[in-house]
Amino acid sequence: MGNPGSLRNMFKRIGAKATIEADPEVIRYARKIVLPGVGAFDAAMERINHAPGLLEVLRGKALTERVPVLGVCLGMQLLTRSSEEGRLAGLGWIPGTTRRFPRQDGLKVPHMGWNIASPTTPSPLTTGIDSQSRYYFVHAYWVQVDEPSHSLMRTHYGLDFDAAIGRDNIFGVQFHPEKSHRFGMQILGNFAAL
Amino acid sequence: MNALRTRIIPVLLLLRESLVKTVRFGRFSYVGDPCNTVRIFNELEVDELLFLDILASREGRGPNLKMLADIADECFMPLGYGGGIRSLDDARSVFDIGFEKVAINTAAADNPDLLTRIAEQYGSQAVVASIDVRSGFWGGATVHTRSGRHNTRRDPVQWAMEVERRGAGEILLTSIDREGSWQGFDLELVRRVADSVSIPVIAHGGAGTVQDIGKVVKQAHASAVALGSMVVFQRQGMGVLVNFPEPQLIEDVLR
Numbered sequence: 206m207g208n209p210g211s212l213r214n215m216f217k218r219i220g221a222k223a224t225i226e227a228d229p230e231v232i233r234y235a236r237k238i239v240l241p242g243v244g245a246f247d248a249a250m251e252r253i254n255h256a257p258g259l260l261e262v263l264r265g266k267a268l269t270e271r272v273p274v275l276g277v278c279l280g281m282q283l284l285t286r287s288s289e290e291g292r293l294a295g296l297g298w299i300p301g302t303t304r305r306f307p308r309q310d311g312l313k314v315p316h317m318g319w320n321i322a323s324p325t326t327p328s329p330l331t332t333g334i335d336s337q338s339r340y341y342f343v344h345a346y347w348v349q350v351d352e353p354s355h356s357l358m359r360t361h362y363g364l365d366f367d368a369a370i371g372r373d374n375i376f377g378v379q380f381h382p383e384k385s386h387r388f389g390m391q392i393l394g395n396f397a398a399l
Numbered sequence: 400m401n402a403l404r405t406r407i408i409p410v411l412l413l414l415r416e417s418l419v420k421t422v423r424f425g426r427f428s429y430v431g432d433p434c435n436t437v438r439i440f441n442e443l444e445v446d447e448l449l450f451l452d453i454l455a456s457r458e459g460r461g462p463n464l465k466m467l468a469d470i471a472d473e474c475f476m477p478l479g480y481g482g483g484i485r486s487l488d489d490a491r492s493v494f495d496i497g498f499e500k501v502a503i504n505t506a507a508a509d510n511p512d513l514l515t516r517i518a519e520q521y522g523s524q525a526v527v528a529s530i531d532v533r534s535g536f537w538g539g540a541t542v543h544t545r546s547g548r549h550n551t552r553r554d555p556v557q558w559a560m561e562v563e564r565r566g567a568g569e570i571l572l573t574s575i576d577r578e579g580s581w582q583g584f585d586l587e588l589v590r591r592v593a594d595s596v597s598i599p600v601i602a603h604g605g606a607g608t609v610q611d612i613g614k615v616v617k618q619a620h621a622s623a624v625a626l627g628s629m630v631v632f633q634r635q636g637m638g639v640l641v642n643f644p645e646p647q648l649i650e651d652v653l654r
Contacts, residue, residue, distance in 0.1 A: 208499070210471070210497040211497040214475075215475055318403035318446075319403065319404050319446060320404075341476070343499070362403075383475065384499070385475070385476075
């Protein structure tokens, strides 16, 4: 669950002003956008596609105006082209795909708990993050970006996957920074400072 | 590495607006103010916190949402809550505040379908089935509800298998006889349950030393460990001291 309330709590602690908003007319004025994820891939895409004006506003902010965007958990998966969880197209703002963890002995799905995510390509999102930082994950699907330079952090759980991705002003994290103590606070603080 | 680090979870008992600690589900002693205590656990960077309102079900009350919201404001770690959750709406209100998991005990025994309905809406990982077990006078352990007052006469292993089928994502297994006793976990009970289900079992009740943590994980196959007295008292019979074992000590006993 990407819980918007918890994200707002952590931004409050950092000293960044954040509100939970669904109205495109208000989002139009946002200086930064966090895309949390709640529920399933298709359900989330349907809500984005069908809320009048929402997709246009988000596209304008992310691709034309180029304000910083951060997808969290499912919100990061929505940034890819597609997911094995659903049939609808994703936003496709960072080329890549979302797949289900394979059935494998001793590998419980969802991947739930604390795991290490190590920075790969340097990025302002991961400034000050060391290779032993731990984060709280809850997900059954994992992201692989097409272009290695768009992978910002990697994690291992049965296989290696992208724990954080980024392309220009658009970022995503698979883990829950709002539930990951100072490690997550650093990431959200970096995003707030962009 | 496919094995995630073993979660060590402080379990904090709510009694109205206070935190308390019990012994065998009785003998409350006052621990402190919930918000001050969670601030300390935040500083200690614990893996996860679980709050249980020990009288909610017995008194027929729902969750104290105002207090839970204050707790969630302070906590930057995964949070679970149990106590008085009787409906999908109760669960939703706790999730909306910023908790990831709800623990269902009495209501699951009365209406096992509730586990399924919450799991369908929020995913199994959000549903903890809380199972309280007490040994009988003549031997044989049974599942109890209503803060240990009501004997369902169910067998713990059978009930654990059923809650897994119904959609629970993990089991909080509490030994009432060991709770607050510092005597070590009921390894036999934990092993029987953990070996019968494929979802994680959180062992609860009896931890007195870091060695107990190692034993219940290695010998009884618990996936996670809940700590009560150990993290709120200096030592058995001593005063309140909110604390957490050194990570290195935990790593050593789990190795």
